[in-house]
Amino acid sequence: MIDMERFGQFREGIKGLGSMAVPSTLSDDEKIAKAKQVFFRKIDSNMAIGLESCIHCGHCASACHFHEGTGDAKYTPIRKLELLKRFYRRELSPMRWLHRLYTRDVTTQDLMQWQELVYDSCTECGRCSQICPMGINIAAGVNVMREAMADAQMIPDELAAVEQEQCQGTLFGFGHDQFIEAVDAFRGQGLDIPLDKDKADILLLTTVVDITLFTDAFISTVKVMNNLGVNWTLRSCNFEAANFGLLSGYEALQKQASDGIIKEAISIGAKIVITPECGHAYPALRWDGANEYGQPLPFDVLAISEFLGQQVNAGNLKLKPLGKDKKFTMHDPCKIARHGGVIDEPRAVINALGVDFIETESSGENNWCCGGGAGVFLINRASDLREKAFSIKINQVNDTGADTVVMSCGSCRLNFISGADNANWNKNIESLVVLVAENLAD
Amino acid sequence: MSLLDFARGPAMQWSLIILVVGVTWRLFGALLLMKKKDLSKAKVESTTGASISTVFNRFWPKPQFAAQMSITLLLAYTMHIGLFVVVFLFSPHITLITDMTGLSWSGLSGGVVMFFGAITLASMIALLIRRLTSPVLKMISTPGDYISWLITALPVLTGLMAHAHFGGPYETVLAIHMLTVELLFIWFPFSKLMHAFLFIPSRAKLGAVFGRRGVKI
Numbered sequence: 001m002i003d004m005e006r007f008g009q010f011r012e013g014i015k016g017l018g019s020m021a022v023p024s025t026l027s028d029d030e031k032i033a034k035a036k037q038v039f040f041r042k043i044d045s046n047m048a049i050g051l052e053s054c055i056h057c058g059h060c061a062s063a064c065h066f067h068e069g070t071g072d073a074k075y076t077p078i079r080k081l082e083l084l085k086r087f088y089r090r091e092l093s094p095m096r097w098l099h100r101l102y103t104r105d106v107t108t109q110d111l112m113q114w115q116e117l118v119y120d121s122c123t124e125c126g127r128c129s130q131i132c133p134m135g136i137n138i139a140a141g142v143n144v145m146r147e148a149m150a151d152a153q154m155i156p157d158e159l160a161a162v163e164q165e166q167c168q169g170t171l172f173g174f175g176h177d178q179f180i181e182a183v184d185a186f187r188g189q190g191l192d193i194p195l196d197k198d199k200a201d202i203l204l205l206t207t208v209v210d211i212t213l214f215t216d217a218f219i220s221t222v223k224v225m226n227n228l229g230v231n232w233t234l235r236s237c238n239f240e241a242a243n244f245g246l247l248s249g250y251e252a253l254q255k256q257a258s259d260g261i262i263k264e265a266i267s268i269g270a271k272i273v274i275t276p277e278c279g280h281a282y283p284a285l286r287w288d289g290a291n292e293y294g295q296p297l298p299f300d301v302l303a304i305s306e307f308l309g310q311q312v313n314a315g316n317l318k319l320k321p322l323g324k325d326k327k328f329t330m331h332d333p334c335k336i337a338r339h340g341g342v343i344d345e346p347r348a349v350i351n352a353l354g355v356d357f358i359e360t361e362s363s364g365e366n367n368w369c370c371g372g373g374a375g376v377f378l379i380n381r382a383s384d385l386r387e388k389a390f391s392i393k394i395n396q397v398n399d400t401g402a403d404t405v406v407m408s409c410g411s412c413r414l415n416f417i418s419g420a421d422n423a424n425w426n427k428n429i430e431s432l433v434v435l436v437a438e439n440l441a442d
Numbered sequence: 443m444s445l446l447d448f449a450r451g452p453a454m455q456w457s458l459i460i461l462v463v464g465v466t467w468r469l470f471g472a473l474l475l476m477k478k479k480d481l482s483k484a485k486v487e488s489t490t491g492a493s494i495s496t497v498f499n500r501f502w503p504k505p506q507f508a509a510q511m512s513i514t515l516l517l518a519y520t521m522h523i524g525l526f527v528v529v530f531l532f533s534p535h536i537t538l539i540t541d542m543t544g545l546s547w548s549g550l551s552g553g554v555v556m557f558f559g560a561i562t563l564a565s566m567i568a569l570l571i572r573r574l575t576s577p578v579l580k581m582i583s584t585p586g587d588y589i590s591w592l593i594t595a596l597p598v599l600t601g602l603m604a605h606a607h608f609g610g611p612y613e614t615v616l617a618i619h620m621l622t623v624e625l626l627f628i629w630f631p632f633s634k635l636m637h638a639f640l641f642i643p644s645r646a647k648l649g650a651v652f653g654r655r656g657v658k659i
Binding site: 043044045046048049050052053054055056057058059061062063067073074076078079092093094095098129130131132133134135136137140286287288289290291293294295296297300337338339340341343361362364365366 | 467468472473474475476477480485503504506510514518578580581582583584587631637640641643647648649651652655657658
């Protein structure tokens with residue numbers, strides 16, 4: 001269990017986050033020029049075919065938690081790409097010579113209007129792509145929109161504040177020195193943490209949220225790693241898995257953050273890098289890391305849930321059965337499951353716990369997003385939207401009859417705890433790694 | 443030159459040229475844009491299987507989404523199957539295609555084809571009503587959607603009229619029918635009607651992106 005008082009302080013802290021952002025000094029002309037540069041750079045053949053293909057059937061709306069939660073047509077996923085489509089039609093489409101005659105150019109006012117659509121009301125969960133009969137990758141398009149907005153310095157203040165801070169080397173006021181102090185404090189509680197080993201097979205990453213708020217997840221991860229007897233380490237200079245460059249869309253920061261981890265892993269000869277229970281940290285390193293770095297990675301990147309599942313399947317991780325009277329269901333984090341294919345591994349862990357496991361109606365790659373991912377949890381003005389989107393999740397979990405919902409993503413956990421608090425929802429919200437550590441067989 | 447001669451001659455030739463050149467230009471213009479190699483380690487050795495399966499499995503929604511899509515799906519399939527029957531299984535159309543390509547096959551009786559023409563038109567009207575009344579569709583629809591609807595409906599309507607000898611001298615109605623088809627040929631590459639070709643690369647690319655991550659799509 002986490003300290004709810006500390007959780008309350010964390011939520012209060014978010015309320016003041018936006019005021020810490022340094023305002024943009026770019027002129028409107030500079031903003032639109034920067035945004036267009038990103039559009040030019042990022043629209044490749046995959047994106048172009050998607051932008052050409054929409055038949056305006058509107059099915060994506062029924063797959064979107066923000067549309068379904070609010071009933072407002074403006075949140076229809078494909079509409080979030082309207083500016084990207086407009087730019088593409090005018091500048092890159094094979095028929096641009098014709099489209100230019102009647103298609104308006106994209107302006108900074110348009111971008112500003114679209115900020116809510118690509119940040120507040122889209123977690124890039126990708127569920128819309130599961131329903132789209134044309135197979136359009138809408139989440140990828142929203143990501144390009146975010147990258148353009150970030151380069152134009154037109155992102156929500158809260159994300160701007162965190163992005164600007166991470167560029168300076170800290171997150172929520174937490175950097176190398178604070179991490180060393182925190183590790184010392186954990187060691188003082190008897191936790192054996194192999195910090196800054198010169199060589200290790202496994203580089204474990206963590207997040208400031210796990211060190212300061214979800215300490216149970218951090219402590220559990222350390223216990224499980226030690227229980228497995230593997231050669232692992234945490235590195236104090238590159239411990240942070242969270243990548244606000246990916247969330248805000250600021251690619252320079254995304255590269256800076258992931259390159260730091262990659263170089264660290266290479267320097268210690270790591271064969272595996274494990275991302276903690278942090279949804280976006282996984283794709284940032286697993287799928288984007290090599291592309292940002294410019295060459296294939298000489299190590300594997302595993303989400304902690306993926307690693308735990310592999311260890312259970314290999315017989316290395318033995319768990320005490322909790323009993324069939326415990327009814328569990330699972331929330332699949334979009335970035336790890338739908339965008340990462342990590343679906344069977346966490347289920348292997350839950351099954352090893354010997355509980356009565358009940359799938360939600362839409363699960364795995366089709367799961368409903370909780371509404372808090374991709375930085376949306378930090379955007380204060382999006383709180384109503386998040387709550388409405390989360391109501392779908394509440395119903396989905398309630399329908400299973402389970403008393404406990406398990407997840408392996410800190411962002412989802414934040415949103416679940418917050419959403420449950422707001423809705424007086426009394427399900428047990430559990431971290432997968434915490435469950436594992438609490439039920440180690442020996 | 444009579445109107446029918448014009449429709450059968452230069453109008454047909456030029457509209458077909460625009461159709462073929464336009465479709466090729468638009469398809470390859472998008473496909474040939476640069477794409478960086480993905481350097482991340484794929485979970486599968488090849489994504490070909492995922493691409494091919496996505497092209498086909500998107501013809502039908504996943505069970506999780508079927509309920510939301512059922513009415514539109516029924517109407518859309520009725521329209522598409524109806525159009526297929528009307529275009530490719532009507533004997534005069536087969537004769538025309540045989541003259542141009544040498545390919546031939548047997549058609550259905552005129553009455554059956556007209557039945558399909560009527561349900562095609564009915565399903566199109568239902569889809570139009572849905573587009574005009576659904577808040578989501580009203581929000582995302584463009585003038586192009588309505589023009590495409592009209593340009594697709596006109597050949598069906600005029601075809602039914604020609605077959606029923608309704609609306610004027612047969613030759614005139616037939617010429618108008620052919621001209622509406624040619625209008626569709628010309629409009630096709632500039633419009634969303636291109637989805638008849640685009641669905642293949644679009645679905646295949648999505649299948650490849652998610653397939654290399656080991657995700658069922």
